Amino acid sequence: MSSIFTKIVQGDIPAYKVAEDDRFLAFLDINPLVKGHTLVIPKQETDYLFDLDDNLLGDLMVFAKKVGKAIESVIPCERIGMTVIGLEVPHAHIHLIPIYSIYDMDFKKDKLKLTSSEFQAVADEIQSAFQ
Ligand code: 5GP
Numbered sequence: 001m002s003s004i005f006t007k008i009v010q011g012d013i014p015a016y017k018v019a020e021d022d023r024f025l026a027f028l029d030i031n032p033l034v035k036g037h038t039l040v041i042p043k044q045e046t047d048y049l050f051d052l053d054d055n056l057l058g059d060l061m062v063f064a065k066k067v068g069k070a071i072e073s074v075i076p077c078e079r080i081g082m083t084v085i086g087l088e089v090p091h092a093h094i095h096l097i098p099i100y101s102i103y104d105m106d107f108k109k110d111k112l113k114l115t116s117s118e119f120q121a122v123a124d125e126i127q128s129a130f131q
Contacts, residue, residue, distance in 0.1 A: 003091035006045045016123035019070065019130040023056070024063040026130075028123055029095065031111040035122055036075035036098045040064040047090040064094050070130040071098055075122070081105045 008015040008027060015027040018038055029037040042060050046052055052060065068080040077098030083105060084094055097105055114122075 003045055003047075004089055005039075005041050005091035005093065006043075009041075009043045016119045018123050018126040019063070019067050021063070024060060026063070026067045026096075028119055032114065033107065033109060033111065034075075034077075034098055034104050035112065035114070035118075036071050036077070036096075036126065037112075038067060038071060038096045038126070040067055040094045040096060042092055046092050047086070049084050049086060049092040049094070052092060060092075060094070064096060067126075067130060068096050070126050071096060073129045074125040 002010070004013065007013045009025055015030075017025065017027045019026040023043055024040065025043055026038050026040045029039050040060065040063060042052060042056055044056070049057070064082065068082070072080050075098040078100045081097040081099040081104065082094060083097070085107070086093065099105055103109070
């Protein structure tokens, strides 16, 4: 069965997309720790990040860097934190999180509740900053 992220890639379920090319997709995490919390994935479905081939992994990081630069240009933060967990969704992904302190990356915290229009506004801002 396809992962939930493959369903997003295929357009079967919606997501607030912020950047895309032929191999990679970035979209807002639906349960964000902070505004601008973004997931970056390879479109090719592989569960574990470290099972990606070296070139794809390297290019994913470069794509994530560009997404991170776009996020930090529109979301107030000290810098962009990056982490990989992957225990919930078996489709390799990188979390990009605008942070002021380590506590902004605490996944045990209550998640932010954003309205659909708030999500869309954040996605639009990041998307327009992405180059
Ligand atoms: P992890 O696998 O890294 O432990 O967590 C998966 C992340 O994906 C979580 O932060 C969760 O909020 C997010 N997530 C799970 N399902 C969806 C979804 O359907 N859409 C979006 N945008 N994010 C999701």
